Amino acid sequence: MALRTSSGAQYARLMGVGGYRPRRVVDNAEIVTYIDSSDEWIRTRSGITERRWASPDETIQMMSVAAARKAIERAGIEPGQVDTVIVSTVTHLIQTPAIATTIATELGAQGAAAFDINAACAGFCYMVAMADALVRAGSSKYVVVIGVERLTDLTDIHDRSTAFIFADGAGAAVIGPSDVPAIGPVVWGSDGEQADLITQTEPWDTAIPRHERGGPDPVAQAAAVADDPEGSAAATWPVLRMNGNPVFKWASYAMAKTAAEAMDAAGITPEELEVFVPHQANNRITDAMFRALKLPEGVVIARDIVHHGNTSAASIPLAIETLLESGEARSGQTALTIGFGAGLVYAGQVITLP
Ligand SMILES: CC(C)(COP(=O)(O)OP(=O)(O)OC[C@H]1O[C@@H](n2cnc3c(N)ncnc32)[C@H](O)[C@@H]1OP(=O)(O)O)[C@@H](O)C(=O)NCCC(=O)NCCS
Structure with a gap:
């Protein structure tokens, strides 16, 4: 069957x-x-x-x-x-x-x-x-x-x-x-060997006083409560830490290669690209990718980071909206997007702007 x-x-x-x-x-x-x-x-x-x-x-x-x-x-x-x-x-x-x-x-x-x-x-x-x-x-x-x-x-x-x-x-x-092709093949991947470059410092359970913590072992948990009935061990709130310089180098070089592969997979040349929307991590990373990709001078480049910083998963769609609202880019144009960050993870594809 x-x-x-x-x-x-x-x-x-x-x-x-x-x-x-x-x-x-x-x-x-x-x-x-x-x-x-x-x-x-x-x-x-x-x-x-x-x-x-x-x-x-x-x-x-x-x-x-x-x-x-x-x-x-x-x-x-x-x-x-x-x-x-x-x-x-x-x-x-x-x-x-x-x-x-x-x-x-x-x-x-x-x-x-x-x-x-x-x-x-x-x-x-x-x-x-x-x-x-x-x-x-x-x-x-x-x-x-x-x-x-x-x-x-x-x-x-x-x-x-x-x-x-x-x-x-x-x-x-x-x-x-x-009715027509408008999202090119994704080129994506990860590199867990570099997982420690951007990480949350602590697991969540350190953000609550010790006597209130849950855990996988209820016996150890009960012992911790008996040890520390007032929860006097200070709670620590997890934060994100980044080892910026290695991330900067990886993003500037390896990601340019990924972006080039995404254009290749979509069957377009740098001369045919109209808009470049990389993840808004650092303007110098954007510049390095622009040079490595040999994009023509006329390509519109997203610079949303100037006024909005790095908003991680939100940065590319926010940057696209800014370009469309300001009139710098238009619906129907061909854009290269590339995202990269904690994991490390990365993904890029060519899209037609909405
Ligand atoms: C964070 C970042 C801007 C730092 O820039 P950098 O050029 O790598 O800077 P470095 O860490 O090499 O430090 C260079 C110097 O600036 C100093 N410095 C670092 N942070 C500083 C700050 N906020 N203000 C002033 N000086 C600073 C350092 O102490 C160092 O000084 P030294 O030369 O006297 O030792 C950059 O690494 C970056 O953008 N990384 C990638 C971020 C990213 O892509 N994230 C994506 C995933 S979310």
């Missing part, structure tokens, strides 16, 4: 993007009150002049819904037509359930398949690859992908290597069927 299998649209495309940027603007003058640095150093070494930090009411849920609503409206579909919601985040601080389910419900995509992924700053490109495959396989018709972070929840503001970089925000896209 042969099983029936699904098949979907011949092609998929990005139908709309939307973003949410937190209200609070934090400039370099404020940052240098927390770390030993200067506005000049931050601007010349990273490109950042200011970033957005989320306030308590700008939660992962709230920012995601705001970004996704815009993307759905721009895609010209109804929320009820969305049949899959994927969220990429490293800063949803509750492990279970996935935040994607409550986001889907609040959006009005009741009953949609919904799940979270963790692919750090490559999250958006990972989700585009998955959504493209879901639509073409017939598993979904309209997929909402959301990259969302409150990196400041996991930032040590006194850490010189991360305090000026990390920021908050959400960026979403709707991916659905297309």
Whole structure:
């Protein structure tokens, strides 16, 4: 007996993007009150002049819904037509359930398949690859992908290597069927040997007083409580630590190669590329990739980092929205996206802008 299998649209495309940027603007003058640095150093070494930090009411849920609503409206579909919601985040601080389910419900995509992924700053490109495959396989018709972070929840503001970089925000896209090719093959991968370059310092259970901690061993847990009835051992809140320089070198060189492979896989030459949207990690990484890829001078380059810092999974869709809203880039143009970050993980693909 042969099983029936699904098949979907011949092609998929990005139908709309939307973003949410937190209200609070934090400039370099404020940052240098927390770390030993200067506005000049931050601007010349990273490109950042200011970033957005989320306030308590700008939660992962709230920012995601705001970004996704815009993307759905721009895609010209109804929320009820969305049949899959994927969220990429490293800063949803509750492990279970996935935040994607409550986001889907609040959006009005009741009953949609919904799940979270963790692919750090490559999250958006990972989700585009998955959504493209879901639509073409017939598993979904309209997929909402959301990259969302409150990196400041996991930032040590006194850490010189991360305090000026990390920021908050959400960026979403709707991916659905297309009559023409509009999402090139993904080139993606990981390198767990370099997992320690960007990590959370502590597991979550260190963030609660010792006598309240859960753990895999209830007997040891009971003994810990007996030892420390008041929970006097200070709780430590986990933060993200980054060994910036090796990440910088890896991103500048290895990622240019990945980006070149993505163009090659899509069958386009650097001369045919119109827009370049790398993950917004550092303007100098963007410059190094631009040179290594030998992109023509006229290519529009995303520089969203200048005003929004590094928002991890949200950075690429936010940068696309900025380019489209400012008129620097137009719908229908051919863009190269490449994301890279903690894992290490990476993914790149050529897309047609919505
Ligand atoms: C973080 C980053 C901007 C630092 O830039 P860098 O050129 O690598 O800087 P280094 O760490 O080599 O430090 C160079 C000097 O600046 C100093 N420095 C480091 N941080 C500083 C800061 N915030 N302010 C002022 N000086 C600083 C260092 O002490 C060092 O001084 P020295 O030369 O006297 O020893 C850069 O490494 C980077 O962007 N990394 C990648 C980030 C990224 O891509 N993340 C992606 C995944 S999220």
